[in-house]
Amino acid sequence: xxxxxxxxxxxxLQQLKxxxxxxxxxxxxxxxxxxxxxxxxxxxxxxxTVPNILPYSVYELIQLRMHETFSHIANIHVTFEARNQAxxxxxxxxxxxxxxxxxxxxxxxxxxxLVMHLPKVEGNKLMITCREEAECVMxxxxxxxxxxxxxxxxxxxxxxxxxxxxxxxxDIEALEQERLALEQERxxxxxxxxxxxxKHLDERKQHSEEETFTGPIQIGRPIKDEPTPMDLIxxxxxxxxxxxxxxxxxxxxxxxxxxxxxxxxxxxxxxxxVKKFTNxxxxxxxxxxxxxxxxVKVAGPAITDDYSHELVIMARAIMxxxxxxxxxxxxxxxxxxxxxxxxxxxxxxxxxxxxxxxxAKWGHNAIAVTDHAVVQAFPDAYAAGxxxxxxxxxxxxxxxxxxxxQIVYNETHRLVEEDTYVVFDVETTGLxxxxxxxxxxxxxxxxxxxxxxxxxRFCNPHHPLSAITTELTGxxxxxxxxxxxxxxxxxxxxxxxxxxxxxxxxxxxxxxFLYAAYRKYDIATTKHxxxxxxxxxxxxxxxxxxxxxxxxxxxxxxxxxQHHRAIYDTxxxxxxxxxxxxxxxxxxxxxxxxxxxxxxxxxxxYKRARPSHCTILAQNEVGLKNLFKxxxxxxxxxxxxxxxxxxxxIEKFREGLIIGSGCDKGEVFEAAMQRSLEEAEDAAKxxxxxxxxxxxxxxxxxxxxxxxxxDNLHDIIRKIVRIGKKLDKPVVATGNVHYLNEEDAKxxxxxxxxxxxxxxxxxxxxxxxxxxxxxxxxxxxDFLTPTDAEAIVVTNTQKIADSIEEVxxxxxDLYTPKIEGSDEEVTKLTYEMARAIxxxxxxxxxxxxxxxxxxxxxxxxxxxxxxxxxxxxxKSLADGYLVGSRGSVGSSLVATFxxxxxxxxxxxxxxxxxxxxxxxxxxGSVSSGYDLPNKDCEKCGxxxxxxxxxxxxxxxxxxxxxxxxxxxxxxxxx
Numbered sequence: 001x002x003x004x005x006x007x008x009x010x011x012x013l014q015q016l017k018x019x020x021x022x023x024x025x026x027x028x029x030x031x032x033x034x035x036x037x038x039x040x041x042x043x044x045x046x047x048x049t050v051p052n053i054l055p056y057s058v059y060e061l062i063q064l065r066m067h068e069t070f071s072h073i074a075n076i077h078v079t080f081e082a083r084n085q086a087x088x089x090x091x092x093x094x095x096x097x098x099x100x101x102x103x104x105x106x107x108x109x110x111x112x113x114l115v116m117h118l119p120k121v122e123g124n125k126l127m128i129t130c131r132e133e134a135e136c137v138m139x140x141x142x143x144x145x146x147x148x149x150x151x152x153x154x155x156x157x158x159x160x161x162x163x164x165x166x167x168x169x170x171d172i173e174a175l176e177q178e179r180l181a182l183e184q185e186r187x188x189x190x191x192x193x194x195x196x197x198x199k200h201l202d203e204r205k206q207h208s209e210e211e212t213f214t215g216p217i218q219i220g221r222p223i224k225d226e227p228t229p230m231d232l233i234x235x236x237x238x239x240x241x242x243x244x245x246x247x248x249x250x251x252x253x254x255x256x257x258x259x260x261x262x263x264x265x266x267x268x269x270x271x272x273x274v275k276k277f278t279n280x281x282x283x284x285x286x287x288x289x290x291x292x293x294x295x296v297k298v299a300g301p302a303i304t305d306d307y308s309h310e311l312v313i314m315a316r317a318i319m320x321x322x323x324x325x326x327x328x329x330x331x332x333x334x335x336x337x338x339x340x341x342x343x344x345x346x347x348x349x350x351x352x353x354x355x356x357x358x359x360a361k362w363g364h365n366a367i368a369v370t371d372h373a374v375v376q377a378f379p380d381a382y383a384a385g386x387x388x389x390x391x392x393x394x395x396x397x398x399x400x401x402x403x404x405x406q407i408v409y410n411e412t413h414r415l416v417e418e419d420t421y422v423v424f425d426v427e428t429t430g431l432x433x434x435x436x437x438x439x440x441x442x443x444x445x446x447x448x449x450x451x452x453x454x455x456x457r458f459c460n461p462h463h464p465l466s467a468i469t470t471e472l473t474g475x476x477x478x479x480x481x482x483x484x485x486x487x488x489x490x491x492x493x494x495x496x497x498x499x500x501x502x503x504x505x506x507x508x509x510x511x512x513f514l515y516a517a518y519r520k521y522d523i524a525t526t527k528h529x530x531x532x533x534x535x536x537x538x539x540x541x542x543x544x545x546x547x548x549x550x551x552x553x554x555x556x557x558x559x560x561x562q563h564h565r566a567i568y569d570t571x572x573x574x575x576x577x578x579x580x581x582x583x584x585x586x587x588x589x590x591x592x593x594x595x596x597x598x599x600x601x602x603x604x605x606y607k608r609a610r611p612s613h614c615t616i617l618a619q620n621e622v623g624l625k626n627l628f629k630x631x632x633x634x635x636x637x638x639x640x641x642x643x644x645x646x647x648x649x650i651e652k653f654r655e656g657l658i659i660g661s662g663c664d665k666g667e668v669f670e671a672a673m674q675r676s677l678e679e680a681e682d683a684a685k686x687x688x689x690x691x692x693x694x695x696x697x698x699x700x701x702x703x704x705x706x707x708x709x710x711d712n713l714h715d716i717i718r719k720i721v722r723i724g725k726k727l728d729k730p731v732v733a734t735g736n737v738h739y740l741n742e743e744d745a746k747x748x749x750x751x752x753x754x755x756x757x758x759x760x761x762x763x764x765x766x767x768x769x770x771x772x773x774x775x776x777x778x779x780x781x782d783f784l785t786p787t788d789a790e791a792i793v794v795t796n797t798q799k800i801a802d803s804i805e806e807v808x809x810x811x812x813d814l815y816t817p818k819i820e821g822s823d824e825e826v827t828k829l830t831y832e833m834a835r836a837i838x839x840x841x842x843x844x845x846x847x848x849x850x851x852x853x854x855x856x857x858x859x860x861x862x863x864x865x866x867x868x869x870x871x872x873x874x875k876s877l878a879d880g881y882l883v884g885s886r887g888s889v890g891s892s893l894v895a896t897f898x899x900x901x902x903x904x905x906x907x908x909x910x911x912x913x914x915x916x917x918x919x920x921x922x923x924g925s926v927s928s929g930y931d932l933p934n935k936d937c938e939k940c941g942x943x944x945x946x947x948x949x950x951x952x953x954x955x956x957x958x959x960x961x962x963x964x965x966x967x968x969x970x971x972x973x974x
Contacts (some may be wrong), residue, residue, distance in 0.1 A: 087157075172275075227267070243296070300313050423446065425510060434674065515527070629653050884969070913942065
């Protein structure tokens with residue numbers, strides 16, 4: 001058995017190529033006592049017995065050779081046991097750095113601190129100096145046995161290790177000098193070992209045996225544990241496994257010669273810094289192959305780093321893992337028709353180029369860009385479309401308002417002063433007249449300003465009230481559980497109204513529930529004349545910022561005992577109504593009920609309307625032009641808090657445009673959610689196609705209690721699909737995209753959260769609005785029939801995309817203003833000034849330069865730009881404002897003669913202001929005319945004017961003379 005162990009060691013040394021006479025004496029009578037193979041961990045443990053503790057250079061060499069030889073098969077761990085464990089101080093110091101590095105659980109900070117202090121050797125005791133008492137206690141208690149274990153793996157006996165505080169700077173300086181000397185020695189040994197390995201690798205290369213690392217990366221044991229989400233790792237842990245993308249990496253060498261990997265990873269729940277001290281050239285090569293964007297799995301302890309004081313992962317194993325990006329594997333692809341880029345102000349986060357590129361990777365043939373009310377992304381979208389070979393559909397999401405909101409519904413010709421009114425209010429279980437029910441109805445009948453009747457009832461909803469309802473209204477289950485049925489209350493209320501005019505604040509809501517109950521219980525088909533005090537207030541007091549009931553009550557000193565209780569809201573609304581009617585009759589001279597709506601079509605009516613969203617796509621060049629017109633109008637003529645578009649304005653410029661019904665803030669979805677099917681159909685008639693989103697995109701409606709459940713949400717979407725079929729309008733599934741990948745939601749959350757209460761999105765949990773694949777979109781609509789899901793996700797989106805032509809938002813041609821005879825005037829002004837300076841017979845150099853410049857300027861249509869600039873300068877100077885030119889326009893002689901610039905770009909020259917004699921220096925001997933010596937005219941004796949800066953015309957319009965002129969002018973201000 002003993003002979004077998006010796007033979008095994010000899011075979012191992014032969015494999016390691018360590019059988020030279022310079023190495024074999026250290027292993028004489030040595031044994032490979034144990035080889036343990038951990039298949040599951042891909043780990044081989046070698047235990048070797050040697051006669052004496054190995055010289056450090058031999059120890060280091062065998063470790064390197066072992067890893068070089070076997071690391072492609074498994075991770076290697078080698079321990080030594082010496083029969084003779086005698087050691088010297090020098091040997092302890094040589095091994096010290098390696099012992100510290102191999103000590104389990106030691107932090108990088110302590111590792112460097114210990115390496116700085118070489119131990120003193122006193123017999124069987126090692127003395128290590130520290131700077132602080134606390135550090136000594138911690139090292140003695142926690143790391144003394146671990147350091148002994150590390151020494152034992154190198155063949156040393158177990159020793160007593162004491163830590164002591166030393167303030168003696170002499171001792172510290174001596175230790176530092178000794179440590180530096182030892183480090184130099186170690187470095188020399190490592191260089192020697194490296195040279196041997198390099199020689200060995202060269203030999204292998206000559207025999208075509210060299211192995212280069214090609215991956216996948218595997219350092220340490222294979223990691224089979226499931227990764228823990230990074231956001232769950234919040235404190236020190238003995239062992240964690242994480243998996244994520246590398247977004248920053250650094251592999252640097254320490255003063256000790258060792259290398260440390262510092263890698264930043266994220267799994268999009270959180271991010272961590274991962275550290276690892278390298279162990280050998282093979283491991284260095286593996287770590288060097290880790291690149292940004294790579295996905296890896298890491299296992300090791302989570303500890304608080306002594307340097308950064310942050311939680312880091314000390315890697316014991318690193319393994320590359322496959323991470324396939326999302327793929328669109330559907331045989332027929334969808335088209336995204338509702339997408340926001342970074343140009344949607346403070347709302348979306350992804351550049352349009354990334355979104356277009358992703359659509360192309362997925363095989364989509366088109367993609368729409370529909371930012372909030374703006375078109376700034378169009379140039380980049382066009383460039384991205386060309387780069388990726390995909391059609392870009394140009395559009396926007398507009399804020400649509402009606403030209404006027406009705407004050408009176410179902411108006412009739414009745415005297416206001418003599419009529420009878422029923423002022424009423426309802427409290428409900430929610431906002432939808434389709435899915436919610438009335439729980440309280442209160443009304444007061446008035447005539448001639450006096451109360452003549454009162455109605456007050458609770459209704460039994462036959463289900464527990466939600467916490468939101470109870471909190472908002474103060475109505476509890478106990479109040480309604482024994483109340484009359486809704487049908488009985490509504491029939492009684494219908495009789496109570498009679499032929500009176502109904503009045504409510506935000507009447508469309510209250511009347512919506514009332515008429516829904518009428519239809520449900522087949523009570524009546526007639527419609528009541530109704531006055532909306534909300535819209536009446538907006539008409540009478542347009543400067544008020546808010547027209548809510550509680551706000552108006554405070555303004556007019558009306559008592560409101562408990563807001564959102566029907567009877568108290570009704571009592572307050574009565575007082576408000578009487579005040580409003582009085583002002584309407586005095587200020588607007590209203591006498592009859594049908595006089596009110598004559599005031600809704602005013603130039604300011606768009607400010608009173610609540611905007612709804614709609615999507616507008618340009619179908620062709622005409623549509624693109626009309627889209628630009630709509631953007632201009634929305635931002636200049638009808639801007640109020642947000643850019644708004646009147647419905648009539650959209651109708652006026654509708655040619656070449658396709659109008660979609662928009663998101664959950666669109667009127668079609670709101671009608672389907674809160675009103676009757678007939679009202680939703682009426683709203684849908686305005687649009688060319690109807691939009692629905694995946695249910696997850698509407699999650700804020702459920703979180704806010706507006707929609708009670710996903711079942712209700714599915715029903716709303718089905719209703720819109722039915723409306724589309726009935727009206728023969730395509731229904732399309734759109735994503736309302738605000739970012740590329742699901743994990744990017746955090747960036748949008750930060751962006752929106754930075755705006756605080758100013759952004760209503762901060763009042764809710766943001767929905768999932770990433771760019772979805774066709775597969776993901778089909779899965780989101782699995783509650784529809786397969787035929788309907790395929791139609792709205794693929795067929796109809798492709799149908800709309802196919803109906804849209806390729807358009808160019810940025811034209812290639814230069815569209816300069818038109819001024820009749822501009823070219824002739826430019827030529828005339830140029831030659832007039834040239835002759836005024838240089839004489840009737842121009843020098844050849846001047847004529848040649850003028851002709852060269854005019855050929856480029858006029859030939860490329862730039863003449864009008866020069867003329868406009870010249871007129872602007874002339875006008876400014878005439879008005880007493882000095883004008884100076886800036887930039888490369890000074891290289892144009894035509895600009896000089898047209899008095900756009902004062903710089904003369906001709907070669908340096910003399911010019912006589914009297915007889916116009918000139919002399920040019922064209923040999924390059926003078927760089928600027930201002931540097932010429934003073935001189936008198938050789939013909940008339942008048943002092944020459946010195947001019948010319950020798951600037952080529954190409955500086956301004958390029959070598960081909962086709963660059964668009966950039967004429968920069970600076971004018972003074974009074």
